[in-house]
Amino acid sequence: MSAATHLIALDWGTSSLRGALMDAHGEVLREADTADGIMSAAGRGFRAVFDSLAGGWLRDYPRAAVLAAGMIGSRQGWREAPYVACPAGFAELGAGLAWLDDAGLSLGFVPGLATRHADGAPDVMRGEEVQIFGALDALGVDDGIFVLPGTHSKWAVVENRRVLRFHTFMTGEVFALLRQHSILSRTMPAKDATPWSAARDSFLAACAAAAGGTLLHRLFSVRAQGLFGTLPEELQSDYLSGLVIGEEIREALSLLGGSMPRQVHLVCSPDLFQRYHAALSVFGIGSSDCVRQASFRGMLAIARERALIS
Amino acid sequence: MSAATHLIALDWGTSSLRGALMDAHGEVLREADTADGIMSAAGRGFRAVFDSLAGGWLRDYPRAAVLAAGMIGSRQGWREAPYVACPAGFAELGAGLAWLDDAGLSLGFVPGLATRHADGAPDVMRGEEVQIFGALDALGVDDGIFVLPGTHSKWAVVENRRVLRFHTFMTGEVFALLRQHSILSRTMPAKDATPWSAARDSFLAACAAAAGGTLLHRLFSVRAQGLFGTLPEELQSDYLSGLVIGEEIREALSLLGGSMPRQVHLVCSPDLFQRYHAALSVFGIGSSDCVRQASFRGMLAIARERALIS
Numbered sequence: 001m002s003a004a005t006h007l008i009a010l011d012w013g014t015s016s017l018r019g020a021l022m023d024a025h026g027e028v029l030r031e032a033d034t035a036d037g038i039m040s041a042a043g044r045g046f047r048a049v050f051d052s053l054a055g056g057w058l059r060d061y062p063r064a065a066v067l068a069a070g071m072i073g074s075r076q077g078w079r080e081a082p083y084v085a086c087p088a089g090f091a092e093l094g095a096g097l098a099w100l101d102d103a104g105l106s107l108g109f110v111p112g113l114a115t116r117h118a119d120g121a122p123d124v125m126r127g128e129e130v131q132i133f134g135a136l137d138a139l140g141v142d143d144g145i146f147v148l149p150g151t152h153s154k155w156a157v158v159e160n161r162r163v164l165r166f167h168t169f170m171t172g173e174v175f176a177l178l179r180q181h182s183i184l185s186r187t188m189p190a191k192d193a194t195p196w197s198a199a200r201d202s203f204l205a206a207c208a209a210a211a212g213g214t215l216l217h218r219l220f221s222v223r224a225q226g227l228f229g230t231l232p233e234e235l236q237s238d239y240l241s242g243l244v245i246g247e248e249i250r251e252a253l254s255l256l257g258g259s260m261p262r263q264v265h266l267v268c269s270p271d272l273f274q275r276y277h278a279a280l281s282v283f284g285i286g287s288s289d290c291v292r293q294a295s296f297r298g299m300l301a302i303a304r305e306r307a308l309i310s
Numbered sequence: 311m312s313a314a315t316h317l318i319a320l321d322w323g324t325s326s327l328r329g330a331l332m333d334a335h336g337e338v339l340r341e342a343d344t345a346d347g348i349m350s351a352a353g354r355g356f357r358a359v360f361d362s363l364a365g366g367w368l369r370d371y372p373r374a375a376v377l378a379a380g381m382i383g384s385r386q387g388w389r390e391a392p393y394v395a396c397p398a399g400f401a402e403l404g405a406g407l408a409w410l411d412d413a414g415l416s417l418g419f420v421p422g423l424a425t426r427h428a429d430g431a432p433d434v435m436r437g438e439e440v441q442i443f444g445a446l447d448a449l450g451v452d453d454g455i456f457v458l459p460g461t462h463s464k465w466a467v468v469e470n471r472r473v474l475r476f477h478t479f480m481t482g483e484v485f486a487l488l489r490q491h492s493i494l495s496r497t498m499p500a501k502d503a504t505p506w507s508a509a510r511d512s513f514l515a516a517c518a519a520a521a522g523g524t525l526l527h528r529l530f531s532v533r534a535q536g537l538f539g540t541l542p543e544e545l546q547s548d549y550l551s552g553l554v555i556g557e558e559i560r561e562a563l564s565l566l567g568g569s570m571p572r573q574v575h576l577v578c579s580p581d582l583f584q585r586y587h588a589a590l591s592v593f594g595i596g597s598s599d600c601v602r603q604a605s606f607r608g609m610l611a612i613a614r615e616r617a618l619i620s
Contacts, residue, residue: 114538119519122534152493152530168530170492177487182480183462209429213523214561216554220462220478224432228424244526251524 003310006064008054009299012072013037013127017049020296021057021064024309028296030057038071038078046078047102058105065308066107067299070127073098073109083114083124089162090133094306110302115165123168127295128154134298135267135291136161145256145264147287149245149272151176155252157259167255171248175241178219187226188236196274199238202231203275206239207282210246218243245279253283262286267294313620316374318364319609322382323347323437327359330606331367331374334619338606340367348381348388356388357412368415375618376417377609380437383408383419393424393434399472400443404616420612425475433478437605438464444608445577445601446471455566455574457597459555459582461486465562467569477565481558485551488529497536498546506584509548512541513585516549517592520556528553555589563593572596577604 006029011018015037021030032053041049058064073081081098096111112126128148135146142161148154151173156166178184209218222240225231231239253260263286266273273290280287291297303309316339321328325347331340342363351359368374383391391408406421422436438458445456452471458464461483466476488494519528532550535541541549563570573596576583583600590597601607613619 121519121528121531122538122540123531124534124537167527168534169526170529171526173492174484174488174526174529177491178484181487181491182483209431212564214565215525216479216481216484216558217477217561217565218431219480219484221431221433224434224478227434228432230432248526251527254522255524255527 003307004061004063004065005309006061007300007303007309008057008061008064008066009296010050010054010066010068010072011070011127011130011295011299012041012068012077013070014039017041017053017072018295019053019057020293021054021061022296022300026297026300028293038074038076042076046072047105050105050107065303066105067097067110067303067308068107069110069130069295069299073111074126077109079107079109081109081111083112083126086113086115086166087159087162087164088113088129089160090302090305093129093133094302097302097306108308110299113163113166115163117165117167123166125154125156125166125168128156129163130298130302131267131291131294132156132158132163132298133161133301134294134296135265137297137301138291138294139265139288141265145259145261147252147264147266147276149266149268149276153248155256155264157256167252169248169251171244175244178240178244179237184219184222184236184240187223187233189234192237194234194238199235200278202235203238203242204278204282206242207246207249207279210243211250211283213247213250215243215247241275242279245275246282249279249283249285260285263288265291267291313617314371314373314375315619316371317610317613317619318367318371318374318376319606320360320364320376320378320382321380321437321440321605321609322351322378322387323380324349327351327363327382328605329363329367330603331364331371332606332610336607336610338603348384348386352386356382357415360415360417375613376415377407377420377613377618378417379420379440379605379609383421384436387419389417389419391419391421393422393436396423396425396476397469397472397474398423398439399470400612400615403439403443404612407612407616418618420609423473423476425473427475427477433476435464435466435476435478438466439473440608440612441577441601441604442466442468442473442608443471443611444604444606445575447607447611448601448604449575449598451575455569455571457562457574457576457586459576459578459586463558465566465574467566477562479558479561481554485554488550488554489547492529494529494532494546494550497533497543499544502547504544504548509545510588512545513548513552514588514592516552517556517559517589520553521560521593523557523560525553525557551585552589555585556592559589559593559595570595573598575601577601
């Protein structure tokens with residue numbers, strides 16, 4: 001197959017699908033997203049969902065390369081692209097692409113990454129790896145700690161444009177469970193509406209409290225402080241957020257130990273950037289500006305590496 | 311009011327009500343329980359629930375003293391008995407009883423306890439305090455660390471039959487949220503059916519892993535180990551249980567520091583005793599046998615202290 005001049009990049013996760021049509025310079029010509037993550041898309045059929053999002057792009061650019069990253073490449077997705085073991089760089093990710101040919105569509109699934117911790121425990125990521133490679137490309141750096149906050153936050157150690165190892169933290173999911181389903185949720189307003197400027201101090205106080213490393217104990221203090229009127233209801237959600245994000249950072253520092261630099265690279269939405277940037281500063285760590293479109297950029301970098309586009 | 315010869319003791323929490331009719335020696339003559347915790351009882355009316363459970367006992371022993379402990383004495387309960395500040399012993403709890411007189415029924419609500427940690431954060435218990443005093447009575451001890459595992463586990467420091475201070479841990483609730491609602495629950499069997507003899511090794515391995523103090527990270531390893539086939543689905547729930555209980559013990563050791571003895575007193579059901587006894591041993595801590603009927607015994611001890619029964 002001769003190299004294409006365009007790339008269709010799909011960031012296809014559990015609960016959403018975002019797609020972009022890019023030219024070889026990385027300019028995004030068209031963009032679309034749907035709530036057809038692999039959970040809901042499985043019912044409609046992956047090909048039907050693909051066609052409705054990107055079928056028109058492919059008709060206009062029939063020779064475009066097509067790559068997909070995220071849970072769509074897992075065992076529960078369209079086609080499994082097995083995890084590639086760390087250390088891994090662009091070359092290993094590109095070599096691990098799993099190809100599907102389906103009625104005129106040739107689609108490459110980006111593999112996830114697997115690592116093994118010092119104690120033998122495994123860890124995995126799927127979808128975040130393209131964001132890391134996109135951020136490397138966007139920032140023009142070869143090394144550093146890349147932090148990807150989210151449901152399952154990732155901290156990845158990168159050297160010479162290769163992911164050496166990484167750690168996952170269930171921060172976002174634990175926050176959401178506590179925010180929505182725990183006893184703590186009963187005294188919180190149903191919706192988070194406190195502006196960051198008003199929430200910041202409570203958030204930072206919780207980050208500092210989290211530095212003590214007693215999360216299960218501190219969680220209950222949200223309730224006790226509420227009972228005694230020292231933590232107003234409209235600030236409890238932000239305090240809770242500070243406790244779990246602060247705990248994530250404390251744990252990451254403990255796991256990364258001596259290899260922790262003074263500055264990390266944050267890859268996330270502007271909202272999360274604000275929160276993590278502030279939380280990291282409590283621990284004396286700086287963070288570079290957030291990278292936009294990291295996922296699409298990462299797929300473009302992999303497509304270039306594999307000479308899929310020119 | 312002259313002293314009664316019998317006590318009706320009600321352990322009335324958020325989701326259940328357990329009652330006992332005891333003689334002055336502590337012998338339980340009748341016992342009953344219902345799912346009418348304060349949540350469901352509020353709808354039917356607290357008096358109606360009381361009558362259906364203990365109305366007959368009161369007709370047979372009209373001069374019986376009646377005490378109730380637990381969330382029934384909270385702001386959301388039948389009558390509020392405000393928290394008593396630690397340090398507190400039998401005398402302070404007895405003095406804090408809040409009395410309700412309602413159509414021939416005189417009912418004393420046991421107050422909860424409040425403490426303030428070194429950093430100023432408040433903490434509360436309500437219901438557990440009578441169990442601690444019941445255990446003191448049952449074990450014939452005056453001092454020690456009392457551990458009450460549960461939805462919101464409590465670790466209380468007792469000296470000279472007074473609770474000096476305590477720490478709450480949201481262990482049971484965090485476990486339940488993760489077990490039932492998180493991504494980890496997806497690969498676990500719907501019901502926990504693995505016998506303790508088969509689950510013990512996984513549980514203990516997780517307790518040891520928890521000693522490292524990286525809970526948010528370790529939680530994800532349940533999933534990753536499942537993906538790589540190193541943690542079978544039927545053992546994942548016990549591994550998760552070990553992670554959170556191990557974390558609770560690690561945090562308690564860090565909070566209690568130098569005041570931690572080689573042995574604690576566990577007050578809980580036999581199932582939880584087995585689990586906590588094993589988990590504590592990973593941290594080199596022994597635990598005394600579990601106390602039965604600690605709640606009823608505690609109310610009896612308070613009734614005696616206040617000369618409500620003779």
